[in-house]
Amino acid sequence: MDLTSYAELAVLLVNRAEDLSSLDTLRALLEETGRTESAARVNRRDLDALRELREELTDVFESASTGDEADVVERLNGLLVRHPVHPQISGHDGQAWHMHLTEGGRVADALAVGSVMGLASVVTGLGADRLGICQATPCRNAYLDTSSNRSRRYCSERCASRANVAAYRARQNKRNGQGQ
Numbered sequence: 001m002d003l004t005s006y007a008e009l010a011v012l013l014v015n016r017a018e019d020l021s022s023l024d025t026l027r028a029l030l031e032e033t034g035r036t037e038s039a040a041r042v043n044r045r046d047l048d049a050l051r052e053l054r055e056e057l058t059d060v061f062e063s064a065s066t067g068d069e070a071d072v073v074e075r076l077n078g079l080l081v082r083h084p085v086h087p088q089i090s091g092h093d094g095q096a097w098h099m100h101l102t103e104g105g106r107v108a109d110a111l112a113v114g115s116v117m118g119l120a121s122v123v124t125g126l127g128a129d130r131l132g133i134c135q136a137t138p139c140r141n142a143y144l145d146t147s148s149n150r151s152r153r154y155c156s157e158r159c160a161s162r163a164n165v166a167a168y169r170a171r172q173n174k175r176n177g178q179g180q
């Protein structure tokens with residue numbers, strides 16, 4: 001079981017705040033990401049719990065982006081206590097036996113366990129500096145840095161090129177200002 005891939009779920013929850021605005025948009029998000037079964041039974045309590053979880057996951061990424069690794073670990077440890085793993089071996093849909101982190105229970109619990117275990121796995125396996133917040137203001141999206149040289153600073157290609165254009169303009173303005 002590749003726990004690291006679960007960390008993408010945390011990124012998704014942090015970055016898709018607008019999809020947590022209503023039950024309908026949350027259902028659409030779950031369907032879009034292949035969680036059809038969860039989409040069918042998600043309810044308002046799940047929505048409230050996921051909004052709260054999103055705040056807490058955002059704080060983890062914010063701490064990581066400022067380099068406060070002790071705070072990252074403390075926050076994740078708190079989340080691990082509140083979202084215990086209930087692993088089960090599953091072999092549904094003709095698949096080989098594989099692990100599920102949490103069977104049954106509420107949709108929000110399963111998503112919380114997955115995203116928190118995913119982040120914990122990244123921090124312990126790859127390093128807390130792999131979690132970041134996009135540096136292209138005003139974007140505050142979270143990202144996972146899986147580059148070999150830990151060079152990632154933006155959530156997307158779009159933000160990277162926007163930041164490059166802004167930096168270029170700033171240099172131009174400075175040059176023009178000096179010329180006068």
Ligand SMILES: [Zn+2]
Binds near residue numbers: 090099100
């Ligand atoms: Zn499965």
Ligand SMILES: [Zn+2]
Binds near residue numbers: 154
């Ligand atoms: Zn961004």
